[in-house]
Amino acid sequence: MTDTNTARTIVGIIGNVIAFGLFSAPIPTMVKIWKMKSVSEFKPDPYVATVLNCMMWTFYGLPFVQPDSLLVITINGAGLVMELVYVIIFFIFATSPVRKRIAIAMVIEVIFMAVVVFCTLYFLHTTKQRSMLVGILCIIFNIIMYASPLTVMALVIKTKSVKYMPFFLSLANFMNGAIWIVYACLKFDLYILIPNALGCLSGTIQFILYALYYKTTNWKDDDEDKERSNLNAEIELSQA
Numbered sequence: 001m002t003d004t005n006t007a008r009t010i011v012g013i014i015g016n017v018i019a020f021g022l023f024s025a026p027i028p029t030m031v032k033i034w035k036m037k038s039v040s041e042f043k044p045d046p047y048v049a050t051v052l053n054c055m056m057w058t059f060y061g062l063p064f065v066q067p068d069s070l071l072v073i074t075i076n077g078a079g080l081v082m083e084l085v086y087v088i089i090f091f092i093f094a095t096s097p098v099r100k101r102i103a104i105a106m107v108i109e110v111i112f113m114a115v116v117v118f119c120t121l122y123f124l125h126t127t128k129q130r131s132m133l134v135g136i137l138c139i140i141f142n143i144i145m146y147a148s149p150l151t152v153m154a155l156v157i158k159t160k161s162v163k164y165m166p167f168f169l170s171l172a173n174f175m176n177g178a179i180w181i182v183y184a185c186l187k188f189d190l191y192i193l194i195p196n197a198l199g200c201l202s203g204t205i206q207f208i209l210y211a212l213y214y215k216t217t218n219w220k221d222d223d224e225d226k227e228r229s230n231l232n233a234e235i236e237l238s239q240a
Contacts, residue, residue: 008186012071015179022172023079030089037093044090044102047083049145052109054080056138059117060191066131068187135191142195156209161217165206174203 026047033039054076059065061072091102116137124130152165177199184193 004186008183009071011179011183011186015176015183016071016075018172018176018179019075020078022169022176023075023082025169025172026086030086033089033093039090039094039098042090044087044094044098047086047090048102048105048109049141051080051083051087051106052113053138053141053145054083055109055113056116056134056141059113059120060131060134060138064130065120065127065134066189066191067127069189071183072192131191138191139194143198153205153209156213160213162210162213163217165209167210170203170206170210173199174207177203 029042033042057076058073058080061069061076063069066072087102087106091099094102116134120130120133124133156162156165177196180192180196181200184190184196
């Protein structure tokens with residue numbers, strides 16, 4: 001039992017490192033926005049969505065919801081802080097209509113999260129019941145967020161080009177899913193297992209697309225291609 005707990009801790013730490021790398025991926029984009037003093041064509045949607053995702057998973061990892069899940073709290077807590085910083089940067093440099101949309105989305109997320117916390121703690125009195133409710137919600141939000149990479153994969157098939165699907169981001173997402181699958185299996189946790197299994201499946205499909213369309217890709221870069229690649233990288237991050 002001790003060996004299993006030790007292995008789970010080690011795997012969880014590795015998962016934290018990989019996931020932190022994914023959360024850090026938008027930093028160059030944020031630096032660019034800060035220098036330009038404008039969000040240009042970049043969209044805040046992935047970051048706003050990830051804020052709710054991180055809040056949900058952080059709540060899930062609390063000891064009175066799902067005991068022995070400290071490493072789930074640490075990475076999602078860190079991710080929540082980082083995503084909030086990204087959203088704030090967008091809010092500072094966005095146009096008035098975009099600011100309004102961000103503000104409305106964040107208020108809705110906070111209200112929704114408050115309702116979830118209240119219902120979980122007030123109506124459910126065991127960790128099994130609480131982890132089931134919050135875990136199911138986490139799975140639902142993860143599945144919804146997987147719609148974003150599907151749009152990128154559809155673009156790859158349509159254009160027969162993988163230029164707009166960054167390989168290292170696909171690799172990082174696959175590795176992140178794989179390591180958290182191991183973590184979930186060491187002390188079986190269905191709610192961590194399902195979304196990360198979907199992440200691995202998504203990464204595997206992306207690798208297949210690379211194998212199919214790498215040779216047909218025109219690798220001649222221009223400014224428009226780079227901008228589009230950055231946008232798709234942001235979309236891809238939403239599953240982390």
